[in-house]
Amino acid sequence: MNFDWNVIWTHRGALWDGALMTVGLTVLTMLLAVPGGIFLALMRLSSNKLLSSASLAFVEFFRNLPLILVIYWAFYVMPIAFDVQFSALTTALVALVLNVSAYNAETFRAGINSIRKGQMEAALAMGMSRRQAMFKVVIPQAARRILPVLASTWISLFKDTSLVSVIAVSELAYTSMQIRAQTFRVLEMLTAMAAIYWLMGYPQAKLVDWIHKKYGVKE
Amino acid sequence: MDVDFSPIIENWRFFAGGLGITVLLSVISAATSILAGLVIALLRLYGPRWLSVALVFYVDTMRAIPILVVLVWIYFAFPLLAGVTFPPFWAALVGLTLHIAAYASEIIRAGIESIRPGQTRAGLALGMSRAQILRKIILPQATIRMLPAFGSVLTMAIKDTAIATVIAVPELMHRAETVAGQSYRPVEVFTTVMVLYFLVLFPVTRVVDRMYQKLAHLGRS
Numbered sequence: 001m002n003f004d005w006n007v008i009w010t011h012r013g014a015l016w017d018g019a020l021m022t023v024g025l026t027v028l029t030m031l032l033a034v035p036g037g038i039f040l041a042l043m044r045l046s047s048n049k050l051l052s053s054a055s056l057a058f059v060e061f062f063r064n065l066p067l068i069l070v071i072y073w074a075f076y077v078m079p080i081a082f083d084v085q086f087s088a089l090t091t092a093l094v095a096l097v098l099n100v101s102a103y104n105a106e107t108f109r110a111g112i113n114s115i116r117k118g119q120m121e122a123a124l125a126m127g128m129s130r131r132q133a134m135f136k137v138v139i140p141q142a143a144r145r146i147l148p149v150l151a152s153t154w155i156s157l158f159k160d161t162s163l164v165s166v167i168a169v170s171e172l173a174y175t176s177m178q179i180r181a182q183t184f185r186v187l188e189m190l191t192a193m194a195a196i197y198w199l200m201g202y203p204q205a206k207l208v209d210w211i212h213k214k215y216g217v218k219e
Numbered sequence: 220m221d222v223d224f225s226p227i228i229e230n231w232r233f234f235a236g237g238l239g240i241t242v243l244l245s246v247i248s249a250a251t252s253i254l255a256g257l258v259i260a261l262l263r264l265y266g267p268r269w270l271s272v273a274l275v276f277y278v279d280t281m282r283a284i285p286i287l288v289v290l291v292w293i294y295f296a297f298p299l300l301a302g303v304t305f306p307p308f309w310a311a312l313v314g315l316t317l318h319i320a321a322y323a324s325e326i327i328r329a330g331i332e333s334i335r336p337g338q339t340r341a342g343l344a345l346g347m348s349r350a351q352i353l354r355k356i357i358l359p360q361a362t363i364r365m366l367p368a369f370g371s372v373l374t375m376a377i378k379d380t381a382i383a384t385v386i387a388v389p390e391l392m393h394r395a396e397t398v399a400g401q402s403y404r405p406v407e408v409f410t411t412v413m414v415l416y417f418l419v420l421f422p423v424t425r426v427v428d429r430m431y432q433k434l435a436h437l438g439r440s
Contacts, residue, residue, distance in 0.1 A: 060421065060424075061417065063424070064374075064416070064417050064420040064421045064424055065378075065413060065416055065417060065420070066377075066378040066379075066380075066381035066382070066392065066416060067378070068381050068382050068384065068392065069381055069392060069395075069409065069412065069413055069416060070413075072395075072396070072405075072409050073409045073410070073413055076399070076405035076406050076409055077406050077409070077410070080406055155282065155283075159283075159284070159285035159286070160285070161285075162285035162287045162288060163285075163287060163382065165287070166385065173285070173287060173288060173291075177291070180295075186295050186296055186299060187296045187299045187300060190288075190291060190292045190295055190296040191292070191296060193288055193291075193292075194284055194288050194289075194292050197283065197284045197285060197288055198280060198283050198284055200283075201282070201283025201284060202279060202280065202283040204283070205279050205282040205283050206279065
């Protein structure tokens, strides 16, 4: 059997664009899903029963579905529900943001709840307003606990962007598999795809470990 | 818009079969992943140094590469290299196990390391061998602590089997695509399948959450 590894070099431009799209999707999704998660967490913690059950239902629903199914569903249902044709990229972004927001909401909620009640009470007793107590006492401490979890979610998201290849968003996985189909260089292209993901993902995994070590909570 | 669920009702056996394969594949791959994870964790903790370096590299690699890429590589690329072909189900089982075992090994390692070293020293002082200490003192306590996390491995496996659709494993997700394509009723089909997945996953995550609450204090030493 002969392999032709030149195929990777000749298609370097497309692979580069695919890798950029993967990174772009990850960054954009996280930028939208962090506010989304905060919003859902605040809804969940509010004293309004309706808001908190709506947030709970949303979070439980999207945490209990395979992401690939949410992507397909968004692809077929969004155009009918809104009567507009969305680009594959928009659809992918919506599906990813829905999924990651649900996870982020749990992260923020757990982070805020992990700060003992006594601290809030102590701050109030010292004459701080509820707002001051939240922003000066609770959130700075919660942030340290939230950061490592967000970092783990980030790397899952980075990998999950590969799933949007099923609706033809030209990120790294889709691009590689397209080149494979055009050139019939199956082993070369699939190995290149895995190698590029590895090159991008491995340092991120190590960085996440470092963040966990630096900020992780020791019990 | 008109709604027509008849393609789903007509094909209910087809969907039920797909659901069966989803459950079978996820239960088997969760079990093989936990077994493989146990071996990896023990070799990392008690094995020779070079082996533990290699295993760390393997675990971090699996954390860096998407499961989709692992599945596609094993199904399409590996046969070209090795000259043997797997049926999709077995390729999916191998790919899922390779991927999930890396996560399971981290859970098990953390569980074993959470048992205080004083207990090992006490065991040694009583004249027990290292293997006896592992079997009689460490693993029984660690297993209770790890039980809820094993449940999380199962939910992870159920969600990941849906990705095996890309290598044409005839599980629920793949059958949904087939019926959606033939009947031109993707909205109804994918919505139904969404409900089915939710009905499978939700009770599992509920039980896992309950276990976290109920068992948390048992493992404390």
